[in-house]
Amino acid sequence: MASTLLAGDSRLGFVKADGRWWIEESGGARHGSPSDEEVFVGADIGYLGRHRIGNRTVVHIAGIHTMGALGVVDYLTKHLGDLYAETKDADFSCVIRCEYDTPLDVTGSSLLAGPFLR
Known part of the structure; x- marks a missing residue:
């Protein structure tokens, strides 16, 4: 299911290059x-x-690593209203950055790219 959802996203996707994963616009x-x-x-x-x-x-959430997915959840809990005000009912995708200091302890999150409406 996740790969099918990503295949349908014309704005963002995951690629593996140089021995690591990237989210590519x-x-x-x-x-x-x-x-x-x-x-x-x-x-x-x-x-x-x-x-x-x-x-x-x-709602599709995927991190480069586990903490990236937790950062998306952190962002949603703090910015869901703002995100909805910007996207309304449109399909969209975006990249979220998070900071953490210990495993499973997200200390902040922010929008890195997007949201890209589809």
Whole structure:
């Protein structure tokens, strides 16, 4: 199901290049996890998409690493109203960045790219 949802997203996708995963925009810009840099940074990124399938709405969350997915959830809990005000009922996708200091302890999250309406 996740790969089918990503295949239907014309604006963002996951690619593996240079031995690591990236979230790539349709224009070619790539976003990689800061935690994969040579000097470790307590930050990660994640994908958030809202897809309509028939009469259902599917919220798709995927991180480069686990913390990226948790960062998306953190962002949604703090910014759902703002996100809805910007996207209304449209399908969209975006990239979220989060910071963390210990495993499973997200300390902040922000919009890195998007939301891209589809």
